[in-house]
Amino acid sequence: MEKLYVEGNKILNGHVIISGSKNAALPILFMTILTEGKIKIGNIPNLTDINIALKLLVYLGVKITGNETLCIDASSINIFCPPYNLINKIRASIWMLGPLLARFGKAKIFLPGGCKIGSRPIDLHLNGLTQLGATINLKNNCIDAYVKGRLQGKYILMEKISVGATITIMSAATLAKGSTIIDNAACEPEIVDIAKFLNTLGADIIGAGSNKICIKGVLKLTGGTHQVIPDRIETGTFLVAAAASQGHITCHKTEPKHLTNVLMKLTEAGAKIKTGKDWIKLDMRGKRPKSLNICTAPYPGFPTDMQAQFALLNSISKGIGTITETIFENRFIYTSELIRMGAKIKIKNNTIICYGIPKLISSNVFSSDLRASATLILAGCIAAGITIVNHTYHLVRGYESFPKKLNKIGANIKII
Numbered sequence: 330m331e332k333l334y335v336e337g338n339k340i341l342n343g344h345v346i347i348s349g350s351k352n353a354a355l356p357i358l359f360m361t362i363l364t365e366g367k368i369k370i371g372n373i374p375n376l377t378d379i380n381i382a383l384k385l386l387v388y389l390g391v392k393i394t395g396n397e398t399l400c401i402d403a404s405s406i407n408i409f410c411p412p413y414n415l416i417n418k419i420r421a422s423i424w425m426l427g428p429l430l431a432r433f434g435k436a437k438i439f440l441p442g443g444c445k446i447g448s449r450p451i452d453l454h455l456n457g458l459t460q461l462g463a464t465i466n467l468k469n470n471c472i473d474a475y476v477k478g479r480l481q482g483k484y485i486l487m488e489k490i491s492v493g494a495t496i497t498i499m500s501a502a503t504l505a506k507g508s509t510i511i512d513n514a515a516c517e518p519e520i521v522d523i524a525k526f527l528n529t530l531g532a533d534i535i536g537a538g539s540n541k542i543c544i545k546g547v548l549k550l551t552g553g554t555h556q557v558i559p560d561r562i563e564t565g566t567f568l569v570a571a572a573a574s575q576g577h578i579t580c581h582k583t584e585p586k587h588l589t590n591v592l593m594k595l596t597e598a599g600a601k602i603k604t605g606k607d608w609i610k611l612d613m614r615g616k617r618p619k620s621l622n623i624c625t626a627p628y629p630g631f632p633t634d635m636q637a638q639f640a641l642l643n644s645i646s647k648g649i650g651t652i653t654e655t656i657f658e659n660r661f662i663y664t665s666e667l668i669r670m671g672a673k674i675k676i677k678n679n680t681i682i683c684y685g686i687p688k689l690i691s692s693n694v695f696s697s698d699l700r701a702s703a704t705l706i707l708a709g710c711i712a713a714g715i716t717i718v719n720h721t722y723h724l725v726r727g728y729e730s731f732p733k734k735l736n737k738i739g740a741n742i743k744i745i
């Protein structure tokens with residue numbers, strides 16, 4: 330999918346079913362490397378990032394069958410150096426490193442790819458594995474890692490909160506000798522889900538979801554069954570779709586508890602929100618939202634992955650709103666496209682200042698990354714006229730059937 334035709338002036342109303350979480354499913358798939366037991370994983374979203382992850386696993390020798398529920402057998406892995414042309418497509422490929430090292434004592438992995446939203450180093454992943462006893466050589470964009478015998482449990486104080494590095498260290502420590510404590514760990518719901526999955530396989534992890542995770546290493550993991558959590562960012566994106574268009578929406582098969590901060594901000598913008606066990610209902614009651622002041626932060630703070638969607642909301646809200654980005658240094662590229670659509674946006678250091686206007690106008694815009702793609706499509710839905718959104722190949726990496734789901738709630742989006 331390269332280019333989308335998006336008709337504007339839409340009010341988005343209706344029901345949407347939320348898919349499984351991309352950011353939980355990806356690491357969980359790579360965690361299957363840790364065991365020779367048979368694994369069943371449900372609620373896997375249909376995304377290109379997931380397809381690349383599956384191709385990488387198959388390349389290593391993993392047997393995989395099924396679609397939304399996958400049966401995975403990693404008992405006969407016999408390759409430890411996956412190809413560059415797959416690795417460089419997704420950031421998540423770094424999560425092969427810890428499990429390969431922990432189970433086989435060796436791995437050779439090229440540096441990962443992913444959204445261009447900053448320099449995105451992997452030093453914290455590599456430092457963590459080194460502290461667990463691995464020897465790591467980085468040469469010609471390739472990580473060559475090995476350990477003699479088992480990794481060794483250790484107290485690891487993370488100098489910065491990192492979702493990715495917490496996952497790498499937690500996965501490697503499951504098979505280490507002795508106990509590991511990850512201090513200043515990331516607390517994201519995806520980390521809790523990964524720990525739950527690993528515990529199902531016989532790992533001994535406590536404290537996931539807090540900033541101190543304790544992992545008692547075990548000799549071997551077994552097989553097991555797991556259901557991936559709902560995608561909180563997809564949920565948040567659809568809630569913004571309804572809020573920005575002054576409509577109403579019910580998101581089903583989601584987890585309201587994972588969106589506390591996002592729901593708080595939407596309420597502050599004037600939305601009426603109700604939640605149940607696995608649904609969230611938002612009603613904007615035909616009103617223009619009020620501008621918000623937001624600062625992104627590690628969970629339970631406001632997610633950086635919702636920054637662009639809320640900048641769109643602020644663009645058409647009443648008043649002046651600010652969003653300060655504290656996680657990634659280069660996540661504002663999309664603002665120039667919103668400006669092309671008439672948004673009044675200024676950037677000062679790491680803060681976006683939006684002077685809200687009543688209506689955006691259609692344009693020919695280019696998306697720069699995954700969340701920017703979704704944001705520009707939503708902008709097109711509410712702008713006056715027809716918007717063409719280019720480079721939407723980013724979108725299918727992280728949103729399952731996004732145009733189709735939006736069309737079901739009143740949008741008119743066509744793939745060109």
Ligand code: UD1
Nearest residue numbers: 352421449450451452453454491492493494633634656657
């Ligand atoms: C994950 C998510 C991404 C989300 C981000 C923050 C996936 C596939 N991606 O990305 O959608 O936006 O969490 O919630 O799950 N850092 C270092 N060294 C490292 C690792 C990270 O300096 O080794 C820095 C990063 O540049 C960034 C900050 O730490 O400034 C947080 O990054 P991290 O939490 O690791 O994000 P990702 O795991 O890459």
